[in-house]
Amino acid sequence: TQLLEQSPQFLSIQEGENLTVYCNSSSVFSSLQWYRQEPGEGPVLLVTVVTGGEVKKLKRLTFQFGDARKDSSLHITAAQPGDTGLYLCASEGGAQKLVFGQGTRLTINP
Amino acid sequence: GAGVSQSPSNKVTEKGKDVELRCDPISGHTALYWYRQRLGQGLEFLIYFQGNSAPDKSGLPSDRFSAERTGESVSTLTIQRTQQEDSAVYLCASSFGTKAGELFFGEGSRLTVL
Structure with a gap:
């Protein structure tokens, strides 16, 4: 089963700052998904990246997939309090099942 | 319904009792997943159903845990003789198709x- 390591585990910054969180594996990803989870809710898909070197933008969020497809990053520009949540990466862990990293818990302070 | 529905939303039980948790997936979704999320942690895979295939039970932590699914419909996760370490949020997700696509939780x- 593929293991996904996310860093940092916790991040607390001020509104308006930029940040980057990471998802890494020792194995090659077939594809990678990023989810955000808010308190009391289930995770919601933000983006799926498939091709090595791929960059996808979602408003102030930029997702990058490493050339070797073993790592991915999420960069948030000018963070807002509404960006607060648990950011999870996920990939296929064999036999089509999806496995998740431990997540980065992000807090944006007003 | 429009989304994945789980019940009960909250369950408090005494150590040693059995509990059943229910999941209604999105209609037409062939894949159904159960995950466990301990406080402040990520998602721990428990079990995966895909259509009428044999489920992938590789994530179930002990034989006290079991799950069933009726066709491509409702699923029930049963925990027997509950222990305090079973305290967590149990998340259900469904998806369309046979590849690990977008999950709806x-x-x-x-x-x-207790």
């Missing part, structure tokens, strides 16, 4: 074992 069932 329910809001979870929060289990507290």
